[in-house]
Amino acid sequence: MRADNKEKIILRKRADKESDRVWEDTNKLYHIRGQLLSYAPLLADLKESVEYIVEKSCPANDDNLERTMLLKEECKCLLREIDRQNKSRDTPDKKLENIMNLVSQVSWFCDGVDN
Numbered sequence: 046m047r048a049d050n051k052e053k054i055i056l057r058k059r060a061d062k063e064s065d066r067v068w069e070d071t072n073k074l075y076h077i078r079g080q081l082l083s084y085a086p087l088l089a090d091l092k093e094s095v096e097y098i099v100e101k102s103c104p105a106n107d108d109n110l111e112r113t114m115l116l117k118e119e120c121k122c123l124l125r126e127i128d129r130q131n132k133s134r135d136t137p138d139k140k141l142e143n144i145m146n147l148v149s150q151v152s153w154f155c156d157g158v159d160n
Contacts, residue, residue, distance in 0.1 A: 071148055081141065098116070
């Protein structure tokens with residue numbers, strides 16, 4: 046009987062350590078997700094700024110057609126790169142969301158098994 050109590054105590058301590066580790070990892074995941082989410086508005090603002098440059102002509106460039114065309118071409122390249130960054134940001138965000146769901150399901154399952 047005494048050995049069973051010791052085993053239960055050891056298992057409970059181990060479970061508590063694992064639970065603490067899961068919470069720490071979950072907090073790290075939320076921190077990473079927050080960084081990913083804060084990156085999106087920055088890209089949106091940059092895209093808006095580049096589109097503004099494309100739409101509005103600069104009076105200094107009005108007499109230089111070559112400079113205007115070069116500026117518009119560079120802006121198109123920037124817009125393509127911004128779109129690529131947005132698409133590449135979506136994939137890690139979806140993966141991170143799946144991992145967070147998995148962690149919550151596993152912790153929920155483990156809590157149910159302990160009780």
